[in-house]
Amino acid sequence: EPEVTQTPSHQVTQMGQEVILRCVPISNHLYFYWYRQILGQKVEFLVSFYNNEISEKSEIFDDQFSVERPDGSNFTLKIRSTKLEDSAMYFCASSPVTSGGAPQYFGPGTRLTVL
């Protein structure tokens, strides 16, 4: 069964450094998402992406964040200058459609630790 994959599984970085989290969505899916989950807290929507552009973003997704689909398979989240409070699990998700609210399928996540 097709799955969303994410790399790396764990990323440790120093405060102020740039990180890129990578995702490979399910191949025939068209809608892509990033979420974060701070330890012990709820899953928070960051951004949705369709047709090579951002369709929605949350208040969390400020100028420090960017997303890109550099080729036909990868979907990346870049954090330009990491802060301690960016430490969280980051989940990528994909969906075949969005009309009618088709469900999203989540990848295994990348645990980001900012020191």
Next chain:
Amino acid sequence: QKEVEQNSGPLSVPEGAIASLNCTYSDRGSQSFFWYRQYSGKSPELIMSIYSNGDKEDGRFTAQLNKASQYVSLLIRDSQPSDSATYLCAVKGGNFNKFYFGSGTKLNVKP
């Protein structure tokens, strides 16, 4: 701010019993509702989606939606210890491609 509220639990049920999980949401324009299961340290795993008022059954799981009351529930019949996890309610916000999650209800199924 669109909110999705869940009782954090833990909800403890004996093996074989019915577990009932509830969720309320604030955005009356929401059209799509999802239940996910999340084991500790893992990603959310889709259980069910529901879009229309009423019940939807899938195996041991039944989702119930009441848009007038802005209420979604999940029933798990014949609960198993392997069902012990945190159950997340997610709501798609109206016409927007944006999803809101509740904080989750922790379910413990005791053998």
